[in-house]
Amino acid sequence: MTKPSTNAAAKANAKVRRAAGGSTAAGGGAKAKGVPKVGFVSLGCPKALVDSERIITKLRSEGYEIAANYDGADVVVVNTCGFLDSAKQESLDAIGEAMAGNGRVIVTGCFGVEEGRIREAHPGVLAVTGPHQYEQVVDAVHDAVPPLHDPYVDLVPPEGLHLTPRHYAYLKISEGCNNRCSFCIIPALRGDLVSRPANHVMTEAEKLVKAGVKELLVISQDTSAYGLDIKYAESPWKGVPLKARFLDLSRALGDLGAWVRMHYVYPYPHVDDVIPLMAEGKILPYLDIPFQHASARVLKAMRRPASQEKTAERIRRWRDVCPDLAIRSTFIVGFPGETEDDFNQLLDWLGDARINRAGCFKYEAVEGAVANGLEGAVPEEVKEERWHRFMARQKEISASLLAEKVGRVIDVLIDEVDEDGALGRSKWDAPEIDGSVFLNGETGVMPGDIVQAKVIEADDYDLWAERCS
Numbered sequence: 001m002t003k004p005s006t007n008a009a010a011k012a013n014a015k016v017r018r019a020a021g022g023s024t025a026a027g028g029g030a031k032a033k034g035v036p037k038v039g040f041v042s043l044g045c046p047k048a049l050v051d052s053e054r055i056i057t058k059l060r061s062e063g064y065e066i067a068a069n070y071d072g073a074d075v076v077v078v079n080t081c082g083f084l085d086s087a088k089q090e091s092l093d094a095i096g097e098a099m100a101g102n103g104r105v106i107v108t109g110c111f112g113v114e115e116g117r118i119r120e121a122h123p124g125v126l127a128v129t130g131p132h133q134y135e136q137v138v139d140a141v142h143d144a145v146p147p148l149h150d151p152y153v154d155l156v157p158p159e160g161l162h163l164t165p166r167h168y169a170y171l172k173i174s175e176g177c178n179n180r181c182s183f184c185i186i187p188a189l190r191g192d193l194v195s196r197p198a199n200h201v202m203t204e205a206e207k208l209v210k211a212g213v214k215e216l217l218v219i220s221q222d223t224s225a226y227g228l229d230i231k232y233a234e235s236p237w238k239g240v241p242l243k244a245r246f247l248d249l250s251r252a253l254g255d256l257g258a259w260v261r262m263h264y265v266y267p268y269p270h271v272d273d274v275i276p277l278m279a280e281g282k283i284l285p286y287l288d289i290p291f292q293h294a295s296a297r298v299l300k301a302m303r304r305p306a307s308q309e310k311t312a313e314r315i316r317r318w319r320d321v322c323p324d325l326a327i328r329s330t331f332i333v334g335f336p337g338e339t340e341d342d343f344n345q346l347l348d349w350l351g352d353a354r355i356n357r358a359g360c361f362k363y364e365a366v367e368g369a370v371a372n373g374l375e376g377a378v379p380e381e382v383k384e385e386r387w388h389r390f391m392a393r394q395k396e397i398s399a400s401l402l403a404e405k406v407g408r409v410i411d412v413l414i415d416e417v418d419e420d421g422a423l424g425r426s427k428w429d430a431p432e433i434d435g436s437v438f439l440n441g442e443t444g445v446m447p448g449d450i451v452q453a454k455v456i457e458a459d460d461y462d463l464w465a466e467r468c469s
């Protein structure tokens with residue numbers, strides 16, 4: 001067991017390493033004008049010292065310099081010790097000293113778990129993180145003083161590398177899933193829900209928007225469960241705490257000024273709270289909710305919530321708040337035990353809920369899925385026949401909903417342009433999976449432009465429009 005630091009040791013460390021960069025960590029070198037500088041105060045035991053070294057190494061690799069004194073620092077990180085009461089007091093004193101000497105202070109380390117006590121003593125600290133939270137500390141530094149991007153040195157642009165066109169990007173907010181749907185092996189493959197801190201998500205989103213992204217596609221396995229695993233923890237964003245919660249993140253993303261589209265939303269009750277943001281135009285009036293079925297019996301066997309009748313009612317209420325709301329969903333036909341009656345319930349529910357866009361899959365026995373052990377396998381030809389009936393019903397619904405758009409002036413995000421015209425999408429269409437808006441003959445636009453256009457025609461899945469002058 002490593003001997004913990006004493007108050008005296010903490011003090012000694014503080015003395016030696018306060019604003020340590022000049023002597024030990026910065027590696028010397030002239031300070032170029034404009035290069036961001038971080039002061040570093042490291043207290044506590046060797047483990048804390050190693051944490052400090054890792055943070056400093058990361059910051060140096062990003063081009064930060066380590067300031068030799070408070071005056072020369074753009075921000076000061078205080079790595080605290082919390083082992084003994086005396087060490088905690090020493091940490092509070094060190095934070096106070098950094099606040100007085102610089103004023104822009106990020107606290108980390110063992111004492112960081114007592115955020116309330118730190119903020120009570122020093123309400124002006126920018127961020128507080130706990131031990132071993134290297135990423136969070138580095139993110140807090142990024143928030144306080146962004147790293148310089150050097151195109152001659154950095155191989156990767158600040159927004160990262162993306163395989164999507166430049167004007168839209170996927171934004172993953174969590175990994176894994178706490179649900180246990182019987183047809184799905186994702187939790188076995190990827191584990192339970194792990195949410196990213198809200199300020200990590202926002203930092204990435206902001207970089208994307210600054211790099212020219214016009215549409216952020218929020219994804220995860222279970223978007224509306226975001227933050228559950230980290231108890232909706234707050235993290236600093238633009239100087240104020242931001243909760244890792246679906247509603248708070250939606251609002252913050254909406255403030256970035258890009259289109260924000262929500263995918264893989266499970267219809268938990270709190271999804272209702274996000275609908276007004278859609279009505280206000282903060283985020284797109286679009287929800288991708290994989291309902292999977294409508295029969296209570298099948299949903300139970302799938303281990304999904306079984307109150308579809310109430311779900312259709314909820315969708316009606318959502319549309320009362322936001323009449324423009326488009327719902328995309330996916331469904332499975334031919335699930336083990338699905339009867340003709342179950343399937344007909346699904347068709348009726350589709351018409352009742354007026355689902356705008358729907359994908360349909362024939363049930364496949366994925367290796368390892370619990371559902372494979374269920375009785376009542378549906379023959380392939382029955383699955384096929386149900387799939388065709390589903391798609392025909394959905395086509396009618398889609399066509400009737402799109403016909404209602406004719407005559408309206410809508411925003412169109414341009415995806416492609418050639419000599420015949422432009423192809424784009426409305427707020428109701430996600431890339432790759434939904435419909436398109438054709439602007440025939442419109443060649444004076446570029447991918448990524450958002451233009452206003454009047455809808456002149458609709459078919460089963462797509463719209464045709466003319467740009468408004």
Ligand code: SF4
Nearest residue numbers: 177179181184186221
């Ligand atoms: S289907 Fe979706 S919600 Fe269900 S377990 Fe798989 S990832 Fe989770």
